[in-house]
Amino acid sequence: MMQMNNLTNKRILLGVTGGIAAYKSAELVRRLREQGAEVRVVMTRGACEFITPLTMQALSGREVHTELLDHVAESGQGGGMGHIELARWCDVVLVAPASANFIARLSHGMADDLLSTLCLATTAPVVIAPAMNQQMWMNIATQENIATLGQREIRIAGPAEGEQACGEIGPGRMLEPEQLILETSQLFSTGILADLKIVVTAGPTREAIDPVRYITNHSSGQMGYAVARAAAEAGADVTLVSGPVSIEPPRQVRHISVDTADQMRDAVMSDIITSDIFVAAAAVADYRCADVAEQKIKKKSEDLQLLLQKNPDILAEVASLPQGPFTVGFAAETENLLDNARIKLQNKKLDMIAANQVGEGLGFNTDENELQVFWQAGEQGQNNQTGKNQTRENQTIKHQTLERAPKEKLARHLIKVIANHYYEKYSAQTH
Numbered sequence: 001m002m003q004m005n006n007l008t009n010k011r012i013l014l015g016v017t018g019g020i021a022a023y024k025s026a027e028l029v030r031r032l033r034e035q036g037a038e039v040r041v042v043m044t045r046g047a048c049e050f051i052t053p054l055t056m057q058a059l060s061g062r063e064v065h066t067e068l069l070d071h072v073a074e075s076g077q078g079g080g081m082g083h084i085e086l087a088r089w090c091d092v093v094l095v096a097p098a099s100a101n102f103i104a105r106l107s108h109g110m111a112d113d114l115l116s117t118l119c120l121a122t123t124a125p126v127v128i129a130p131a132m133n134q135q136m137w138m139n140i141a142t143q144e145n146i147a148t149l150g151q152r153e154i155r156i157a158g159p160a161e162g163e164q165a166c167g168e169i170g171p172g173r174m175l176e177p178e179q180l181i182l183e184t185s186q187l188f189s190t191g192i193l194a195d196l197k198i199v200v201t202a203g204p205t206r207e208a209i210d211p212v213r214y215i216t217n218h219s220s221g222q223m224g225y226a227v228a229r230a231a232a233e234a235g236a237d238v239t240l241v242s243g244p245v246s247i248e249p250p251r252q253v254r255h256i257s258v259d260t261a262d263q264m265r266d267a268v269m270s271d272i273i274t275s276d277i278f279v280a281a282a283a284v285a286d287y288r289c290a291d292v293a294e295q296k297i298k299k300k301s302e303d304l305q306l307l308l309q310k311n312p313d314i315l316a317e318v319a320s321l322p323q324g325p326f327t328v329g330f331a332a333e334t335e336n337l338l339d340n341a342r343i344k345l346q347n348k349k350l351d352m353i354a355a356n357q358v359g360e361g362l363g364f365n366t367d368e369n370e371l372q373v374f375w376q377a378g379e380q381g382q383n384n385q386t387g388k389n390q391t392r393e394n395q396t397i398k399h400q401t402l403e404r405a406p407k408e409k410l411a412r413h414l415i416k417v418i419a420n421h422y423y424e425k426y427s428a429q430t431h
């Protein structure tokens with residue numbers, strides 16, 4: 001089946017109710033996991049008559065939840081999750097199959113078992129896949145319940161028409177797993193970066209001097225992490241390559257943890273060929289020790305000389321790839337911000353650069369930032385077919401200020417600007 005990147009790392013709570021189509025939800029779990037989704041299964045008592053929790057546990061790789069009044073799960077002991085935790089955990093609730101009985105209970109706001117209670121308690125979108133005998137489906141009671149749920153923005157996936165388990169022909173068959181996966185993935189594909197792959201680097205790097213000491217800088221990783229989160233919110237498939245930081249990675253992104261510039265380079269390069277956008281927000285150490293001491297260096301002489309050697313320039317390397325991604329650099333400067341940013345943009349042949357002043361409550365280790373964004377604006381069609389490494393004689397540098405704001409907000413603004421210029425560049429190339 002086609003890989004739909006927008007389910008990667010998504011948390012799907014699959015509700016299974018008591019219908020004959022419950023056997024298909026076993027296949028559904030398998031397929032969802034193939035798409036990179038994390039799946040937790042909640043089963044009604046009825047569902048357990050049709051398919052065993054053991055099957056669903058084996059396929060989801062997680063404990064299956066069946067009881068609302070579960071003392072252990074509600075106390076959070078033994079890694080158990082209570083109904084509110086489950087409701088908060090998920091990015092989407094998918095109930096497949098949804099029985100006529102469950103649909104009736106949901107439409108009346110009942111909370112008399114685990115699945116119905118967490119459907120009320122969640123803020124995540126709820127998708128239901130009705131599956132029942134065609135008379136049950138067409139019954140006015142069911143139709144009214146469905147209409148009520150539709151008004152509450154619960155998404156109704158299916159049912160399909162055809163031959164039924166009971167031998168009748170008509171509407172009421174559950175949609176096939178593949179179709180349900182498509183409907184679920186569409187929930188996540190509305191962002192401006194939908195279907196694009198983006199690699200973001202963040203944080204400092206750490207270059208060893210000896211087994212106990214290293215060279216690093218003040219980068220906290222906040223800006224890069226905020227960019228990664230904003231890109232994921234915008235629908236991108238995000239890989240975040242991060243140096244050592246003390247913040248939690250956004251859970252929608254693939255997180256690769258590294259220490260040194262060399263490791264960061266290797267992690268970036270292994271992913272970059274298939275990527276559409278590269279944002280280099282890491283503060284990569286320009287130099288590392290030429291020889292790392294094998295043992296702790298002892299305090300003997302008055303002076304100690306360390307010989308440093310240049311680290312790889314990850315940003316320049318990515319920007320010079322013939323079929324490379326749209327490349328965005330960051331420049332943290334203490335002086336001559338605008339000139340340095342322009343020079344870096346041109347010398348490294350970047351598509352865009354976001355520059356920020358470091359110091360005075362801005363830049364490293366602060367919650368707020370302000371960005372000066374520069375990009376190469378060429379004549380339409382100038383880059384046609386020759387790729388990004390051609391001379392940029394007919395190009396001018398344009399500039400925009402992204403006003404001072406908390407880094408999360410600023411990152412969302414930056415992602416919009418990146419998306420605009422990305423689409424501008426590639427539409428120019430295809431015209």
Ligand SMILES: Cc1cc2nc3c(=O)[nH]c(=O)nc-3n(C[C@H](O)[C@H](O)[C@H](O)COP(=O)(O)O)c2cc1C
Nearest residue numbers: 017018019020044046047099100101102131132133
């Ligand atoms: C053999 C058998 C098959 C059933 N198949 C369905 C079905 O496909 N869809 C449905 O809505 N109800 C079906 N039912 C009825 C439900 O199992 C019943 O309404 C149950 O209370 C549903 O519980 P739940 O909604 O809490 O899971 C079936 C019942 C039996 C005995």
